[in-house]
Amino acid sequence: MTASNSSYIGRFAPTPSGYLHFGSLVAALASYLDARAAGGRWLLRMEDLDPPREEPGAQAAILKALESYGFEWDGEMVRQSERHDAYADVLNRLFNHGLAYACTCSRKQLEAYQGIYPGLCRNAGHGQDDAAIRLRVPELEYHFNDRVQGEFRQHLGREVGDFVIRRRDGLYAYQLAVVLDDAWQGVTDIVRGADLLDSTPRQLYLQELLGLSQPRYLHVPLITQPDGNKLGKSYRSPPLAEDQATALLLRALRALGQMPGSELDDATPREVLNWGIAHWDAGLIPRTLSVPEAQLR
Secondary structure: OOOOOOOOEEEEOOOOOOOOOHHHHHHHHHHHHHHHHOOOEEEEEEOOOOHHHOOOOHHHHHHHHHHHOOOOOOOOOEEHHHOHHHHHHHHHHHHHOOOEEEEOOOHHHHHHHOOOOOOOOOOOOOOOOOOEEEEOOOOOEEEEEEOOOEEEEEEHHHHOOOEEEEOOOOOEOHHHHHHHHHHHOOOOEEEEEHHHHHHHHHHHHHHHHHOOOOOEEEEEOOOEOOOOOEOOHHHOOOOOOHHHHHHHHHHHHHHOOOOOOHHHOOOOHHHHHHHHHHHOOHHHOOOOOOOEHHHHO
16 A cells, blocks of 8 residues: 555554454454555554564464455564564664663562662673663653543652663563664654553653654554453463454444444445445544453454
């Protein structure tokens, strides 16, 4: 599909630790419709940073599911596993300028700090070998206006602490990779699940530190299961079924506050997407979605 307005560039970036499920579909659909309704481009990026957690066959299954549900992306799919040199270059620059440092703390040492790194290795001067690399954060509050969730604020020093940009096992962390890849691909608008809302201030800081432009953000509500847990791979949520594409796309539209009529019940997936593009209104997306996925039928 050739886009007519290159000023909007969106993306969908699944992780191949499992197959796409209904929650993934809601995020993919929101990002796709937001891009296409603006006449923009929609890119696909495979966030395969963690080979030990990748499920065999998941990448191919993700692509097949997207295609069977009618999604079309612009250009070639990018894999983060092919971007390690770019991550290493930036990480080494941050390390050599004293903006990042090596950390040898174990998980057991950090258990008592409830996920907020206390700076134990900040001035230890460890080498990079057999160590995680953490980014020094300022004692500042970062905030942004999300298109659905409204204003979000987070004090990096008090609420996060210095965060990991390369793990001890040598794998690059999501926070570094996503910032570099979005900038490299020229992404202007990030539409993703609300579980990543509190990651955004860390990404804002990295963007500021590296002189990168800040995209617009839209965090869609999470779909919950009957037990209150978010729908996701860790809870064995069922993969998307090809023969239910139209029905699930319609359910995803309704979860996003859009109101397709019954005339689309027998439509093809492509026809449902075309309706979604023509009628897309991001202002209708609810901030929260307390209704379990099973009740969206």
